[in-house]
Amino acid sequence: xxxxxxxxxxxxxxxxxxxxxxxxxxxxxxxxxxxxxxxxxxxxxxxxxxxxxxxxxxxxxxxxxxxxxxxxxxxxxxxxxxxxxxxxxxxxxxxxxxxxxxxxxxxxxxxxxxxxxxxxxxxxxxxxxxxxxxxx
Numbered sequence: 016x017x018x019x020x021x022x023x024x025x026x027x028x029x030x031x032x033x034x035x036x037x038x039x040x041x042x043x044x045x046x047x048x049x050x051x052x053x054x055x056x057x058x059x060x061x062x063x064x065x066x067x068x069x070x071x072x073x074x075x076x077x078x079x080x081x082x083x084x085x086x087x088x089x090x091x092x093x094x095x096x097x098x099x100x101x102x103x104x105x106x107x108x109x110x111x112x113x114x115x116x117x118x119x120x121x122x123x124x125x126x127x128x129x130x131x132x133x134x135x136x137x138x139x140x141x142x143x144x145x146x147x148x149x150x151x
Contacts (some may be wrong), residue, residue, distance in 0.1 A: 053088045070104070087121060100130075102139075109143075 048066035050059065055071035062078050069077075070086030075093045077083060082099040085091055089104035095134045097109045102122040110116055112130035120138035135141060 053086070085122070 024035065025092055048061060049068070051061075051069040051071045051073070051114045054071045057071070057073050057075070059075045060078060061067075061069075061073055061075065063078065063081060063083075066078065066079070066083040066084075068084045068086055069089045069091065071088075072090045073093065075089065077093065077095045077097065079097040079143075081097065083095065083097045083101070085100070085106060087103040091104070091106045091108065093108045095106065095108065095110070098113050098123045099112050099115045100112045101117045101119060102110075103119045103123055104125045107125045108129045109126045110124070110130070112128070114130070115132040115134070116128050116130040118124055118136060118139035119143055120136040123140040123142075125142045127143045128141075128144075129148075129151045131146050131148060135149040
C-alpha cells in the first residue's frame with residue numbers, strides 16, 4: 016500500500032456564471048432588505064417597503080409598511096412611521112408603529128411612541144410618553 020495517494024481533479028469550466036436578470040434597469044435581489052450604512056447621512060424622506068437597517072444619520076421622516084432597525088451607530092432626527100421598529104441607536108422624534116416597537120439596551124429615544132405592542136429594555140433611555148393601544 017502506498018503512503019501517498021494521488022488524486023486527480025476534474026478541470027473546472029472557465030465560463031463565469033450568468034449575471035442576474037434585471038428589469039427596467041432596476042437591479043433585482045434575492046432578499047428584500049436594505050442597509051443605510053455607518054457614515055451615510057440623508058436629509059429628507061426615507062421610504063421603503065420590506066426591511067431596512069439604518070446605521071447612519073437621517074434627518075427627516077421615515078415612512079414604511081415594513082420593519083425598521085435603527086442600528087447602534089445610527090442617529091435619527093425626525094418622525095418614524097413603520098409596521099415594526101427596533102431601536103438600538105439614537106432617535107429624536109416620535110415613533111408610530113402599527114405592530115410593534117422595541118427599545119433595546121443602549122438606545123436613546125427622545126420622543127413619543129404609539130404602538131399596539133411595546134418592549135423596553137431596562138438599559139434603554141426613553142424620554143417621552145407611550146401610548147400602547149392593542150389593535151381592535
